[in-house]
Amino acid sequence: MTTPVFRFAPSPNGQLHLGHALSAILNFEAARAAGGRFLLRIEDIDRARCTPELEAGIFTDLAWLGLHWETPVRRQSDHFGDYRTALDRLTALGLVYPAYLTRAEIAGAVARAEAAGKLWPRDPDGAPLYPGDAAVLGPEALHQRIAASTGHALRLDMKKALRVAGGPLFWEETGAGPDGERGRIAADPARWGDVVLARKDTPTSYHLSVVIDDATQGVTHVMRGQDLFQATAVHRLLQQLLDLPRPVYHHHRLVLDETGRKLSKSRGDTALGALRESGASPDDIRRMIGL
Structure with missing residues (x-):
């Protein structure tokens, strides 16, 4: 029987906020309930915005919440070669073109x-x-x-990629999409057009690196926010093209502000560090995110 593997994969380009707390805690508790593993991955492909100080803040915030994870932690910046290999494979299939x-x-x-x-x-x-x-x-x-x-970006030729992938794509959804979708979800990556796989200043993209990382780490359950529900279609296409395993997906609710807007690191919304310094406890955080 395969051991369930869950992961939380933040980017150290800002402070963690309440939305991150929800995702991290849900993954941690799901792994514990299933007798599985909980991994922490640092998604730091954006070397201009990601800093060691912000990465250290992630570790501090998660430990304060009572979470613990396996080590060593995978950092994407240590594995650009893995993404290059995948990109070369897609290029050899004639599915990648330079975009100027x-x-x-x-x-x-x-x-x-x-x-x-x-x-x-x-x-x-x-x-x-x-x-x-x-x-x-x-x-x-x-x-x-x-x-x-x-200088140019590298994009996926979506029409060619769909022909090579062949047949309908789908994923198993145990959470819910924005409109309540669950169960077997038909993937429609064509809606995304020719997505970027690498940029002149970043040798990979979120779409490419996340599927490589999940496969490399043996992630069986991807639990993340509903804002990434539609992007799963692109991930399923890349998994098919690269012969990667298909995890089970679970998209959870988002933590919204009083106006209904999704929280943002760039605006410093409800940063966990600030809440901690103001006297909030981990139990307070759980109440604030509805757990």
Whole structure:
């Protein structure tokens, strides 16, 4: 019988808040109830924003909550080679292409199209789908960028990837999606368009690294917030293309502020460290997140 493996995987690019506390505690308690393992993973692929000080704060906050985890802790920044190997495999299948448009050029192309009355397709998070280099730059300008080895991102050719994957994709959901979806969920990665797999300043992406990490660490149960429910479709596609195991997914409710907005590290919402310094106890945190 396979031992259940759960994980909590924060990014050290800000302080943990109440939403992180909910996810960490749910994973820890689910692992304990199942007689399984609880792992902590540091998702620090963004080397510009992630710092050792913030990582240390994560350890402090989680220990204060009464959580403990296996060591050593996996840090994504130590495993860029693993993601490169996976990227090379997808490239060998003809599924990866260089994308030269800047964010400003993408925004400009979308703005012009919408000003002309065109309804631009957007992914489940609301970001516009990639318009394609040639369509925006034209063949000559694109050729010049390629010849000049201009910095670029690497994107997944979604149409080709779906053909290679073959057949319908799905995942088992034991939690619930934003609209209450549960059970066997049909995955529709096409809604995300040609997702980024690596950037010029970051040799991997969240989508690619998370599926490699989960497979490498033997994660059997991925328990995370509902805001990542739709992204599971992309993860299932990458798992299929790379012959990786399929975990069971459980998307839990989010902790929202008084306006119904999801908490954000970038705004310092309800940081656990600040709450601790103000006199809150771990039991207070549990009450605040509805446990």
